[in-house]
Amino acid sequence: MREQQMLDAAVRTFGRRGYMAASMDEIAELAGVSKPLVYLYLNSKEDLFTACIRREADALTRAVRAGVRPDLPADRRLWDGLLAFFAHTGEHPDAWSVLHLQARTHGEPFAAEVAAMRTEIVAFVTGLVVVAAREAHSDPDLPEDEVAGLAEALVGAAESLAAWANATPGVTARQAAATLMNFAWAGLGDLMRGNRWTPPPEAPQGRGEPRA
Amino acid sequence: MREQQMLDAAVRTFGRRGYMAASMDEIAELAGVSKPLVYLYLNSKEDLFTACIRREADALTRAVRAGVRPDLPADRRLWDGLLAFFAHTGEHPDAWSVLHLQARTHGEPFAAEVAAMRTEIVAFVTGLVVVAAREAHSDPDLPEDEVAGLAEALVGAAESLAAWANATPGVTARQAAATLMNFAWAGLGDLMRGNRWTPPPEAPQGRGEPRA
Numbered sequence: 061m062r063e064q065q066m067l068d069a070a071v072r073t074f075g076r077r078g079y080m081a082a083s084m085d086e087i088a089e090l091a092g093v094s095k096p097l098v099y100l101y102l103n104s105k106e107d108l109f110t111a112c113i114r115r116e117a118d119a120l121t122r123a124v125r126a127g128v129r130p131d132l133p134a135d136r137r138l139w140d141g142l143l144a145f146f147a148h149t150g151e152h153p154d155a156w157s158v159l160h161l162q163a164r165t166h167g168e169p170f171a172a173e174v175a176a177m178r179t180e181i182v183a184f185v186t187g188l189v190v191v192a193a194r195e196a197h198s199d200p201d202l203p204e205d206e207v208a209g210l211a212e213a214l215v216g217a218a219e220s221l222a223a224w225a226n227a228t229p230g231v232t233a234r235q236a237a238a239t240l241m242n243f244a245w246a247g248l249g250d251l252m253r254g255n256r257w258t259p260p261p262e263a264p265q266g267r268g269e270p271r272a
Numbered sequence: 273m274r275e276q277q278m279l280d281a282a283v284r285t286f287g288r289r290g291y292m293a294a295s296m297d298e299i300a301e302l303a304g305v306s307k308p309l310v311y312l313y314l315n316s317k318e319d320l321f322t323a324c325i326r327r328e329a330d331a332l333t334r335a336v337r338a339g340v341r342p343d344l345p346a347d348r349r350l351w352d353g354l355l356a357f358f359a360h361t362g363e364h365p366d367a368w369s370v371l372h373l374q375a376r377t378h379g380e381p382f383a384a385e386v387a388a389m390r391t392e393i394v395a396f397v398t399g400l401v402v403v404a405a406r407e408a409h410s411d412p413d414l415p416e417d418e419v420a421g422l423a424e425a426l427v428g429a430a431e432s433l434a435a436w437a438n439a440t441p442g443v444t445a446r447q448a449a450a451t452l453m454n455f456a457w458a459g460l461g462d463l464m465r466g467n468r469w470t471p472p473p474e475a476p477q478g479r480g481e482p483r484a
């Protein structure tokens with residue numbers, strides 16, 4: 061109970077003031093406990109920050125999973141997942157700041173904690189895209205590389221949009237989810253129906269060579 | 273000339289070893305100059321890193337702009353811009369690591385340098401989306417908020433895919449650009465034609481309330 065209060069205060073402080081500027085004094089005061097108690101529970105600022113990242117990463121992945129009902133069609137699952145994601149990041153802007161910004165801008169071991177969460181979310185989205193492709197029948201052989209790329213694109217788009225939505229007054233979770241769904245599903249939907257966009261013939265200057 | 277050599281060595285070292293682990297000794301040795309000379313030109317590790325970010329941010333935005341011919345139709349411009357982006361990030365993986373990862377994971381003032389580049393690229397992409405909407409006629413009144421959201425989504429997707437493409441053997445710039453174009457254009461294309469994805473009715477639990 062006390063630990064949750066301290067973590068609440070820490071997430072708020074780290075999210076608003078940044079990892080470097082946040083002080084243990086401030087966190088203890090906001091939590092209404094003494095500073096030695098914070099250290100007793102959570103050892104150091106680094107450990108406290110790591111505990112915040114773990115708790116919030118877990119809460120976010122659980123919120124997204126809980127939003128998605130496996131018995132619904134693929135587009136509905138994607139919509140529900142996006143809505144749950146934007147609702148959670150919008151309702152917990154400090155937590156999202158910790159995960160998306162703070163945890164990635166202060167080196168290891170924090171970046172690795174967030175990378176693990178991201179891997180889990182990409183795997184979850186990859187599963188959604190694979191099921192969508194299976195449901196669509198017309199293109200069951202969407203190459204594995206392309207599915208992985210689509211999932212990375214979708215997760216990157218969602219991360220970017222969540223930061224933008226939180227920074228833009230008046231944008232609701234529903235609007236952010238609808239923007240991305242319009243972007244993603246109409247695109248994925250066409251792709252699943254086998255309607256590909258056709259690139260122009262390869263340019264002569266050798267762009268698009270295999271990478272070193 | 274000497275300064276370019278030092279910056280080349282610094283980008284390579286920061287990109288591969290990370291900002292914290294990179295040493296001025298290593299950079300001087302790789303550049304084939306003495307360590308005092310590096311300090312003479314570039315003052316401190318912080319200043320050297322900032323100079324790397326500025327040079328590489330400038331090179332990337334110039335490469336994307338140079339890839340896009342304003343007289344071509346919107347889908348072709350988007351494709352050319354994406355191809356230029358993935359070709360540049362694929363040919364300069366250390367520079368992309370500096371911009372996408374290192375510059376964002378070591379706090380200020382570095383994060384602000386990258387944020388400025390990102391703002392410029394988002395503005396450029398926003399312009400492409402607005403022109404595409406204008407060309408499409410059918411939906412000239414795409415709301416400003418939605419255009420901004422689409423541009424953020426597209427840039428986030430591209431960033432995420434570039435990191436994935438560089439980490440995945442055998443993925444070419446052309447493949448990465450085609451994956452994103454299939455995703456983005458078919459989606460944007462439908463949107464421009466007024467074919468929106470329709471969300472289910474609002475859930476009773478109040479998701480999607482305006483943000484605080």
